[in-house]
Amino acid sequence: MDDEIELAKMTAEYFRMFDVSTCYVDSATSCYNFFDEGNTTDLVLLDINLGDGSGFEVCKKLREDMQLPILFISARQSDDDVLIALSIGGDDYIKKPYSLSVLLAKVKVNLKRIEQMKNAGALQAHSPVADTADTDTGFLMDYPTMSVIIDGKSIPLKAKEYALLDCLYKHHDTIVKKEVLFDEVWGDTFFSDSTLNVHIRKLREKIEENPNEPKLIKTVWGTGYILELS
Numbered sequence: 656m657d658d659e660i661e662l663a664k665m666t667a668e669y670f671r672m673f674d675v676s677t678c679y680v681d682s683a684t685s686c687y688n689f690f691d692e693g694n695t696t697d698l699v700l701l702d703i704n705l706g707d708g709s710g711f712e713v714c715k716k717l718r719e720d721m722q723l724p725i726l727f728i729s730a731r732q733s734d735d736d737v738l739i740a741l742s743i744g745g746d747d748y749i750k751k752p753y754s755l756s757v758l759l760a761k762v763k764v765n766l767k768r769i770e771q772m773k774n775a776g777a778l779q780a781h782s783p784v785a786d787t788a789d790t791d792t793g794f795l796m797d798y799p800t801m802s803v804i805i806d807g808k809s810i811p812l813k814a815k816e817y818a819l820l821d822c823l824y825k826h827h828d829t830i831v832k833k834e835v836l837f838d839e840v841w842g843d844t845f846f847s848d849s850t851l852n853v854h855i856r857k858l859r860e861k862i863e864e865n866p867n868e869p870k871l872i873k874t875v876w877g878t879g880y881i882l883e884l885s
Contacts, residue, residue, distance in 0.1 A: 659702070666700070669755045675762065683708035687716070696723065698765055700758075701745075703729040703736065711739060718744040724765045728753060734841055741818045742801055747825075748839075794871075794884055796824055803862060810861050815840070819854050820862075823872065823882035832879040855880060 663679040670677040678696075680686050683705050699717065703710040714725050727740040730751040737748045746765065749758060795804040802811045803820060812820065818840045823831055833851060841850075855874075859866040873881050 666755060666758070670759060670762070673759060675759070675766070682706050683710075683713050686713055690717075690721075698724045698726065698762060700726050700728050700762070703727060703731055703740070711743060714740070714745055715743050726761065726765070728758070737840075738815065738818060741821060746821075794824075796821060805862060812858075812861065815854060816858050816861070820858055820882075823880060827882040827884045830875050830879055830881050834879075836879065 660681050663681065667677040667679045678689075680689055684707055701710045701714060705713065710727060710729070714727075717723075717725065724746040725744060726747040726749060727745045728749045728751060729736065729740075732750060740748045747761060749761065793806040797804055797809065800809070800811070801817045802809050803817075804810070819836065822836055822839045826835075833848065836851060855872060856866065859869050859872055863869045863871055871882060871884075873883055875881055
């Protein structure tokens with residue numbers, strides 16, 4: 656949903672060109688009415704600035720009884736907005752102006768993951784909030800409590816730690832370049848390596864059996880990091 660009607664309409668039309676069924680609303684009230692009328696969707700694109708409310712509030716309300724991916728799209732650029740969006744249940748934060756092709760690619764990745772989870776019997780549309788998990792490894796991201804559960808043990812994380820681990824999880828078993836982490840977690844590609852290294856170290860101290868010999872978050876020297884779950 657987006658309060659910029661022409662942009663929302665153009666985005667919806669573009670998605671339909673690539674066989675992604677799409678509809679849009681332009682206010683928080685219209686969003687609530689959409690779901691109250693029994694409609695369902697696999698994913699929500701959500702602006703922060705809405706005419707009759709805040710996208711943050713909409714996200715929190717949807718998270719009360721839904722687990723579908725919520726991708727924020729906003730012209731607001733601050734780190735605080737990104738962290739708030741992720742900490743209250745947002746799955747991604749895409750800054751305006753955005754490329755329609757890149758946005759579509761992000762949406763398709765999430766839809767593919769949803770389909771895989773449905774096939775595994777782990778997801779039901781419009782169901783109570785459930786956790787996003789890699790059941791084969793006992794690794795589970797608990798969005799409502801901003802924690803990670805590993806082999807049944809719940810580990811609370813700070814906002815930045817959670818955002819960083821969430822980014823690695825979304826790309827798990829593939830190398831995530833430092834520049835991607837800076838952009839998606841901090842909203843800036845010009846943070847120093849030391850900033851990232853400190854946060855990786857804190858994460859390892861919380862989730863690794865031996866932080867000095869990590870088995871989950873591994874360094875790819877000169878490139879970035881990889882979260883190995885397979």
